Amino acid sequence: MLVACVVGDGEAETGPLATSWHSNKFLNPVRDGAVLPILHVNGYKIAGPTVLARIPRGELVALFRGYGYTPSFVEGDDPAKMHRLMAATLDRALDKIRLIQRDARKNGFRRRPRWPMIILRSPKGWTGPKVVDGKPTEGSWRSHQVPMGDMSHPGHLKILEKWLKSYRPRELFDKTGKLRSDAICFCRISATMRSG
Numbered sequence: 001m002l003v004a005c006v007v008g009d010g011e012a013e014t015g016p017l018a019t020s021w022h023s024n025k026f027l028n029p030v031r032d033g034a035v036l037p038i039l040h041v042n043g044y045k046i047a048g049p050t051v052l053a054r055i056p057r058g059e060l061v062a063l064f065r066g067y068g069y070t071p072s073f074v075e076g077d078d079p080a081k082m083h084r085l086m087a088a089t090l091d092r093a094l095d096k097i098r099l100i101q102r103d104a105r106k107n108g109f110r111r112r113p114r115w116p117m118i119i120l121r122s123p124k125g126w127t128g129p130k131v132v133d134g135k136p137t138e139g140s141w142r143s144h145q146v147p148m149g150d151m152s153h154p155g156h157l158k159i160l161e162k163w164l165k166s167y168r169p170r171e172l173f174d175k176t177g178k179l180r181s182d183a184i185c186f187c188r189i190s191a192t193m194r195s196g
């Protein structure tokens with residue numbers, strides 16, 4: 001089994017998660033599956049800045065190399081470019097995992113491998129409303145959980161409608177509201193959704 005696990009940068013600061021980067025020390029590439037951690041650095045935990053988004057890039061790379069990974073970056077805010085970049089980076093990471101496992105299964109497990117990981121940098125609330133009530137929302141802590149309240153405000157309802165329609169639900173669901181069989185959905189489970 002291969003698990004691609006997306007970890008928020010806020011979540012990554014919590015004690016249990018911060019220590020769990022070391023779980024790679026317990027993986028046996030001969031008989032175990034693998035985990036591909038994807039650290040999602042969007043800069044904010046609720047209303048506060050995250051440490052991992054504020055340290056220099058060299059320090060971030062050194063930190064994860066120190067944990068035993070080889071980090072690759074996927075960074076940007078253009079969805080089409082980011083999709084291609086993520087696909088190519090995932091392909092490389094999966095090839096590397098397969099190589100590690102094949103080598104260990106053929107030649108034996110002699111030395112702990114350096115597993116790949118991905119550092120994804122994208123704006124907080126990416127593809128959500130860019131501005132609400134004249135205040136920046138996408139790319140800001142304001143996009144956490146509920147980017148705008150007070151739905152009696154007609155302007156807010158319009159923003160919500162435009163935002164949800166931007167995901168083109170007609171291409172994903174049929175007339176009865178069922179997911180179309182040719183639609184593949186990837187769901188990013190955020191800390192908020194997990195707790196909610």
Ligand SMILES: Cc1ncc(C[n+]2csc(CCOP(=O)(O)OP(=O)(O)O)c2C)c(N)n1
Nearest residue numbers: 008009010011042044045046190191192195
């Ligand atoms: C155990 C626990 N402590 C605190 C919270 C409150 N909480 C909800 S979201 C959040 C911040 C999460 O930040 P991040 O992982 O960066 O999520 P993202 O910005 O991607 O939504 C916190 C602290 C929680 N849900 N669970």
